[in-house]
Amino acid sequence: MGSSFGKIFKIHTYGESHGPALGVVIEGCPAGLNIDESFIQAELDRRKPGQSKITTQRREADGFEILSGVFEGKSTGTPISILIRNQDQKSKDYSHIADKFRPSHADYTFQAKYGIRDYRGGGRSSARETVARVAAGAIAKLLLQHYGITCQSYVSQVGALKLEKDYTELDLSKTEDNILRCPDPEIAEAMISLIDETRKNRDTIGGIITGVIKGTPAGLGEPVFDKLHAELGKAMLSINAVKGFEYGSGFEGVKLNGSEHNDAFYKEGEEVKTRTNHSGGVQGGISNGQDIYFNVAFKPVATIMMDQESINEDGDSVTVSGKGRHDPCVVPRAVPIVEAMSALVIADYLLISKANRL
Template sequence: MRNTFGNIFTITTFGESHGRGLGVIIDGCPAGVKINEDFIRMELQRRKPGQSKITTQRKEEDNFEILSGVFEGLSTGTPIAMVIYNTDQKSKDYSHIADKFRPSHADYTYHEKFGVRDYRGGGRSSARETAARVAAGAVAKLLLASYGVAINAYVSQAGAVKLEKPYQELDFNLTESNIVRCPDADTADKMIELIDQVRKERDTIGGVVSCVAKGVPVGLGEPVFDRLHAVLGHAMLSINAVKGFEFGSGFEGVTMKGSQHNDAFYTEGDKVRTRTNHSGGIQGGISNGEDIYFKVAFKPVATIMQDQESVNAQGEKTTVSGKGRHDPCVVPRAVPIVEAMCALVLADHLLLNRSSKI
């Protein structure tokens, strides 16, 4: 099982949903990065469960402890290890599925691949693993900030409720102003109403998280197989419940002619710019200095509070009843996860680019 991501700025996550805790080891972080623990804590608070009526009611403060790699507030260049202890596990909520496979979960595939599985909350397959990614992503963000790179994600769709405004018209400072993390108040209200209604129906719904990275320097990305958008796609599709990824014009670009889609170049001072940005800030797999923007589609949460047909480990027909505490829609808590994975990709490629020139 591969638990490591990245080339130079690498992370290795460990732990399970209902184990003692989980954590991450960051290797390759340069020395001298100011490690702001309050910022890391804030990022974890954005992802933690129990935030509102439209998220799971599991109560985890997600307090973290830095075990190594930081001295007097600065990274030392050695591995940074962080741990987050679990405090609100209710493993008995999962005893009824010890030998049953929940529909659209990883229960069956883990059982077949490894011959053993931790059924408590999904064990390693649980989205709780992403807390470690958010902690590591916070460190990556601190590194990127010193290069002037800023990353902002937000919920752009919940079920059929879609934010129609382009990101250029949004104030990202408003993203955290509501519980669904949509920077448009009217659309946010409609999303919250829909998610709450689905929750009351004991069901779930999916959504879309959009992300924008500003200030990315020209030259990030490695031809041919590690094109920047390919690695971003890899990162996003590694997040639990993700079913789709598109960047730039995405699927809408197929409706345009080349004369409409091409991004014309011009100079602005000593910089080469593009008049449009259908390319999403990446051309030939390499960043061109424009905003990088993409969308990530999340499926409805697989655990629903209804009876579902399934089979057990012996292949016998059975019924799975939903129990425990689960999100009716995952996208509000997925926003910091998407930002974290984007930050990890950009930090890694920034260091790769730095090492590729004399």
Template sequence: MNTFGTIFRLTSFGESHGAAVGGVIDGCPPGLELDMDFIQSELDRRRPGQSRITTPRKEADKVEFLSGVFENKTTGAPIGFIVRNENQQSSDYDNIKEAFRPSHADFTYQQKYGIRDYRGGGRSSARETIARVVAGAVAKLYLRRLNIDITAYTSQVGDIALENDYRIYDLSRTEDNFVRCPDPDIAEQMIKLIQEVRYQGDTIGGTITCVVKGTPAGLGEPVFGKLHAMLGSAMLSINAVKGFEYGSGFSVVARGSEVNDSFYNDNGRVNTRTNNSGGIQAGISNGQDIYFRVAFKPVSTILREQQTVDMHGNDTIIKARGRHDPCVLPRAVPIVEAMAAITLLDAYLLSKATALF
């Protein structure tokens, strides 16, 4: 299952220490002008080595489009692209090639396939998300036509967290700091915590919040194609994601009188006084802001000794080497946005296809 989407589809390929990673975007409508600088800027937000709180691996991550584009516009044909790997250090993984790293993909991949690429995790590496960011950037360009805007930000690192209500923050400040948090004071605390954890040879998890503005009412299906289920599937497919909640989420366990979003006539437009539903009701968008939160676990590769077993069933001790993120959140922000964009464009195109019948 290397393909995501129904009409707007992404198939990704490649491994962390292979020649390249890339993808094929199918179902993109023709005539969309591609802003190559914007697409590259989205990749730059995801690339390694961009700050002192990310992995020092140096990759330019320059995208090369191979097909489906003519005179800078999409043709409707499959859009093929690659990003070449340039800075692998495969020898960093020699000491763990027969050992299963705790909470990593090593054991499950070995059980499923009987073979695994131990160098950087192979296919399970987060470098696979490069393809998602490229496809997400293309989707964002189309969503701009529909006045749909997607912004994600780091809302929690460890026990340092923002308030849940995104409306109290200036989300335009998200890119002002390394951790991509719209509150500069909280951002400094988060950065300090990540640096402390990194110095200790450890890692830390947290939460990313995503806000989608401008979504029209009517996207999503009432039974198996619920919009929030589509978004949940997209987010839970991202490396290291352990949880997804939208709207009021788990805090919705209250009285109906406290969480129901009452309607009112807003100058001829149906509006809601609150948005506990997170912009989605009965699986279909209602025109309000869509907002959700995504929980990321700490990076499994830590620079400490850990107990494990090897491929032969022997108890052993491993200590990882190499260049790793102490916290995935800063680089995961554009990935969350990308998967949201792919999902929403797919839902939009599905709604247009449904309208034909």
């Protein structure tokens, strides 16, 4: 249960952090799509560990194998299966917490739910599971490219350091120019220094990623339970360490009156536009054709290199000490994950929309 996502463009992920491999099965991808394997690898490289001094030093090439659903470089319309093998597991790093519950991890809740858990890196609850999502998201991106739709994300906040510029003021093509993945080089350097300082203090820090979806046609989404923004929220909140989601004006919108917040329509040629975009490209749960933008809040990584009080499986008081290789801040590597989940949502609703009317 809970390992599948989507309705028509549907994915099912499998595997554990310290198992032999992780993978994904993708259903509903239309036949005839060019599957650019170099693009898929590039997306996986953006997420993989060991990229810089501000990420975990686990070394995984994250090379992938396509096992089915692709022939002569094109999708066949049948399920696409992708496998990513683990190569740099160090399970011994977790032997000291085999019977202990790490604070703010899924150790206790997994034990409560299943009566058994894989303590090696958290098993299925590990953020390593997202490698499968990024592989699937790369194929969703290839589908969206066919329709002129792009999903981009960038780091907009680390701790209390916030990029005050709106996404419309930024050159998002510069996002990959630094190890933080922030398109503003000045604030990026300050954020990198903050993360590095936090790492040296054996602690962790949180942050915010801003997502921007451009080129979405009007009419995607459903008016009641399956609203487009609700599905985007579900997608983002399913990512490890995410604590919050807001789209459009979000919580800041409560400061405005209706006369200020309403997005007035106008027509430019044959295209309907809005003069402002407080709605974030979604109205009534359905896309209106404007940019969709949102923020995703990530908590500080739960594993810290300090002693912490906790209990073991018998309920005895214990001390938990962080060991191994962990991210001091998750947001630099989470940028492609946010993009992947965005692409999966939009690809799914795009295919659903084709069944809604003649």
